[in-house]
């Protein structure tokens with residue numbers, strides 16, 4: 001599936017101002033609106049349902065970022081699916097990938113012979129994805145595909161492994177719809193560009 005290109009929209013009036021400035025951070029301009037997210041997720045769900053007819057895929061969500069996407073995606077797949085989650089740590093409280101991935105919570109379900117779909121919030125460098133694919137393939141699934149809501153334009157993974165994807169996004173640090181900065185903003189209904197409230201959104205690169 002080809003990913004949609006993002007187009008910025010200026011505001012989302014349904015989010016209260018006090019949700020947008022928290023703990024020294026600002027959730028600024030909307031990059032992907034909640035309507036565009038939901039439309040795209042319905043399309044991905046329909047595509048997965050068509051691809052897996054007669055099978056019961058196991059959705060493996062990567063916590064915490066993918067929880068909201070996984071919840072909406074699962075309802076958009078008109079097939080009997082199962083869920084499991086794993087939690088990995090690669091960012092800590094920083095906004096840069098450390099390159100070190102640690103499994104904080106492993107799966108409960110045995111992957112042997114299962115049709116697994118790995119559900120990710122965002123593929124940034126791709127380090128997390130590469131690590132997880134190797135780890136899951138070693139458990140002998142019948143198949144393993146990747147479904148990522150967001151993919152950076154300059155990611156460093158083989159395009160062939162990105163089976164389902166929502167939107168190609170630029171390098172800005174993003175929050176909302178599961179994505180956080182320092183655990184904040186995960187419950188926003190849209191994807192926004194994050195900044196520091198003391199320097200103003202978009203000023204970071206020049207200060």
Ligand code: IMP
Nearest residue numbers: 097123124125126127128173174179180
């Ligand atoms: P990667 O290993 O560099 O691909 O990083 C992937 C993980 O980093 C994602 O699953 C997110 O948890 C986190 N991440 C990367 N970019 C962002 C962002 O813009 N906002 C919030 N989290 C991000």
Ligand code: MG
Nearest residue numbers: 062063065121
């Ligand atoms: Mg993540």
